[in-house]
Amino acid sequence: MTMATPTSSTTTMLDDFLVRAALAGGGLAVATGPLGSFVVWRRMAYFGDATAHAAILGVALALLFSAPVTLGTLVVSLAMGGAVSWLSMRGHAMDSTLGVLSHSALALGLVAISFVPGVRVDLSAFLFGDILAVTRPDLVVIWGGAALVGGLLLWRWSRLLTATLSPDLAVASGISPAREQLVLTLALALVVALALKVVGALLIAAMLIIPASAARSLARTPEAMALGAIGVGIVAALGGLAASFYADTPAGPSVVAVAAAIFLVSALIRR
Amino acid sequence: MSLLTATDLSLSFGGQAVLEHVSIAIEPGEIVTLVGPNGSGKSTLVKTLIGLTAPDAGRITRKPGLRLGYVPQKLPIDATLPMTVARFLNLPKRQPKPQIAQALADTGSQGLEQKQLSALSGGQLQRVVLARALLSEPELLILDEPTQGLDQPGEAAFYQLLERIRDARGCAVFMVSHDLHVVMSASDRVICLNHHVCCEGTPHVVRDAPEYRALFGPGTGGALALYQHEHDHSHDDGHAHEQHHDHA
Numbered sequence: 232m233t234m235a236t237p238t239s240s241t242t243t244m245l246d247d248f249l250v251r252a253a254l255a256g257g258g259l260a261v262a263t264g265p266l267g268s269f270v271v272w273r274r275m276a277y278f279g280d281a282t283a284h285a286a287i288l289g290v291a292l293a294l295l296f297s298a299p300v301t302l303g304t305l306v307v308s309l310a311m312g313g314a315v316s317w318l319s320m321r322g323h324a325m326d327s328t329l330g331v332l333s334h335s336a337l338a339l340g341l342v343a344i345s346f347v348p349g350v351r352v353d354l355s356a357f358l359f360g361d362i363l364a365v366t367r368p369d370l371v372v373i374w375g376g377a378a379l380v381g382g383l384l385l386w387r388w389s390r391l392l393t394a395t396l397s398p399d400l401a402v403a404s405g406i407s408p409a410r411e412q413l414v415l416t417l418a419l420a421l422v423v424a425l426a427l428k429v430v431g432a433l434l435i436a437a438m439l440i441i442p443a444s445a446a447r448s449l450a451r452t453p454e455a456m457a458l459g460a461i462g463v464g465i466v467a468a469l470g471g472l473a474a475s476f477y478a479d480t481p482a483g484p485s486v487v488a489v490a491a492a493i494f495l496v497s498a499l500i501r502r
Numbered sequence: 503m504s505l506l507t508a509t510d511l512s513l514s515f516g517g518q519a520v521l522e523h524v525s526i527a528i529e530p531g532e533i534v535t536l537v538g539p540n541g542s543g544k545s546t547l548v549k550t551l552i553g554l555t556a557p558d559a560g561r562i563t564r565k566p567g568l569r570l571g572y573v574p575q576k577l578p579i580d581a582t583l584p585m586t587v588a589r590f591l592n593l594p595k596r597q598p599k600p601q602i603a604q605a606l607a608d609t610g611s612q613g614l615e616q617k618q619l620s621a622l623s624g625g626q627l628q629r630v631v632l633a634r635a636l637l638s639e640p641e642l643l644i645l646d647e648p649t650q651g652l653d654q655p656g657e658a659a660f661y662q663l664l665e666r667i668r669d670a671r672g673c674a675v676f677m678v679s680h681d682l683h684v685v686m687s688a689s690d691r692v693i694c695l696n697h698h699v700c701c702e703g704t705p706h707v708v709r710d711a712p713e714y715r716a717l718f719g720p721g722t723g724g725a726l727a728l729y730q731h732e733h734d735h736s737h738d739d740g741h742a743h744e745q746h747h748d749h750a
Contacts, residue, residue, distance in 0.1 A: 272583045389594040396583065396593065402554050403572035404594050404638075450584045451618070 248363055249472060255365040255373050256468025256486060259429045259438065262377040262422050264461030265384045267439035268446070268453065269415055272395050276440050277326070278315055281333035282416075283423050283435035285311035287340030290357050290427070294347040301372055305424040311336060312416035320409065337432070360431035360483035362472070369428055376425035380418045387414050392453055430483040437487045442467065445494040448501035463493050504529055505568055505642045505674055511550060511560035513543075520546045521557065522698045528642060533668060533675040535685045535705075537729065538695035544678045545575065547695060548646045551676075568642060571635030571673075575646040577627060579620045587622070588615040591634050605633040608667060624651055628660075636667065643667075645677045658725035661686040665725070687727035694731055706730050 270279050286304045293303025315332060319325050344352055356364070365373075384391065391411050394401040398408040426435045446459030471486030504527040513521040520543045528534055538544050549555040551562060552572055564570075579585075591602050606612050609629040614622070622630060628648060635643060645664075649657040665688040668675055679685050685692055685705050694700040705727035 272580060274580075274582075393594040396585070396590070397574065397577055399549075399552075399554055399574045400572065400577070400634075401594075403552050403570060403644075406594060444582075447582060447584065451586055452584055452589050456584055 248365075249476060251365045251367070251370060252362045252472050252482065253469055254370055255362055255429050256472065257465050258370070258373040258377045259422075259426050260442065260461050260464025260468055262380040262418075263426070263438045264442060264446075264459075264464050265457040266380060266415070266418050266422055267441075267443035267464075268457045268460055269384075269391065269395060270419075270436075270439045271443045271447070272453075273415070275415075275419075276436060277329040277333065278312075278319075279419060279436040279439050281315055281329050281336065282308045282312045282419050283426075283432050284333045284337040285340070286423050286427050286432045286435070287357060288336050288343060289340070289424075290432075291340050291343030291347065294344065294352065300427070301424050304427055305420055307336075308420035308423040309417065312420050316412050316416050320412070356431070357427060358431045358433050359481060360427070360429050360434065362429045362482045362486070363475070365428060373425045373429070376421050380421050383414060383418055387411060391415065430486060434483055434487050438464065438467075438490070441487065441490040441494050445490065445497045448497045463490060467493060503565055504563075505565050506551060506676075507563045508547075508551060509561045509563070511547070511557045511562070513546060513550060513555070513557045513559075519697060521550070524560070524695070524699055526693060526699065528674050528676050530641065531668070531672050531674055532690040533664070533686065533688055534677070535689040535692045535729075536676070536678045536695055537682050537685060537692060538700075539682065542696045544695055545646055548644060548676075548678055552644060565641070569638050569640045571638050571640030571643045573628070573631050573635050573643070573645040573648055575650065575678075577619075577631055579627070581620055585619045586615065587611075587617050587619060587630050590619055590630065591637060593634075597637050601637060602633075605636045606630070608636060608670070609633040610663060625656060629663075632663075632667075636671070639671075640673050642674045642676065645675070647678050647680045650680045654726065661688065661725040664688075682731075683729055684726050685729045687725055689727075692729045694729075694733075701732050703730070703732060 270276060285307050289304035289307030290300055291303075292298075292307060293300045296303075311332065315325075315329065318328055341354070344354060353361075390401070390406045391414065393404060393406055394408040394411040401408050401411070422439070423432075423435055426438060430438050442463035443456065443460040445463045446456045450456035450459050467490035468486050470489035472482060474480055474485045474489065475482040507527045509525050511521050511524040512519070524543075524547060526534075536544055536547065546555060550557050552570070553562075587606075588602065591597060591605065602615070603612070606614060609632045611626060611629045611633060614626065614630060619627065619630070632643075632645075632648070643664075649660050652660060664675055664677070664686065667673070668688075677686070682694075687705055689705050691702060692705055693702045706729060
């Protein structure tokens, strides 16, 4: 980590690890806010968990084949998302199936990582994230991915919303619920790949569900809830980083803990 | 030409025949009521006509570019999804405000724009879903048991509403009724389904008879009528239709 003397240029500002961490958290919130809203509306929480846990297997495979970690994560998460979508469309009882898939992927990934030769792998960085070690290339991946996910959801917004409200009404309007499900699966795999560095595989689902749930109580329209979730995500990222900086707590879990605190407050306001 | 033609539809679930060689056609501007006992395949037929379920055999032909409005039997509203009536009516396509106000007024739900869907009563939700269907300027409205859960005056009021909409907009209406014998009096045709089309006819309008008044009570304004089934066949399993539903 190079700690340059602060001057007025952007380059040196990005040299500050805290600024990079804040930008990473903010970028992630832009993607998890709207996507997390769909995860809440469609009751896909376990679906998100399974996809995120599969990321560890992706990390292991990427290390074994000397491929970029983000690519490995993306491919395996996409495969898991596709498998789960396929099973749910065939009418499988999803609760236990998702539990089996989610934990199998996590266990297999942890076993596979132990086979990676040579360098000792910092497992906790993949499980809980390492937001303070985000590099400038990481920021490009996170913001690029967030823009991609945001753009994808914005493009399909009306169709996604109609299919979420009622698959029957969607079909009658000429919308294919299966195709919209595929869009969400793709977006979820992308978010998992870019969130791995920030909050880690175990807490990605938390960043999807908690900000969106916190925004629910004050929102009157789906759009307000998605934007509110982005806002909660950004505040949580900044608050978590501040806590981590001043109280020396682990950054990723601190971000999630702040989001949980906001959720608690919003739930109390609602009463 | 017919708006929608189904020819020789057959469909089975797990070896159980649900639809057997069903053929129907819906003409512009007509009101068709579909009746049949529970489990006779009414909802499945509707889902097949709309394209939610593919038939095992048979063909569905739509008039090219047919504009179809659909009102499902139930719209489950998830409490996690915040949705105002106005936002709902703008799905999936944005609609001009005056059109939305008009559709709400036409269905007797004016002023509900800012209400949450989850805060509506069953009857209100039904009318709002109907208003959404009207926004696509449908040539054919398909409704699946729209009056289920309404009392008879409520049912009569809903039928009067549908008749006004048909008269004002000229759209055809294809409606599933949960009642075998009491149907919308403005129906041009009643089709009775029990996996296959059992009989087809016009409702028996007896609005002036004192027995009718006694049967339906005041306040139904002639919107309800009896349907006399004329089954001239018995099923392969030996049951005559009379055993499934005795005549009123």
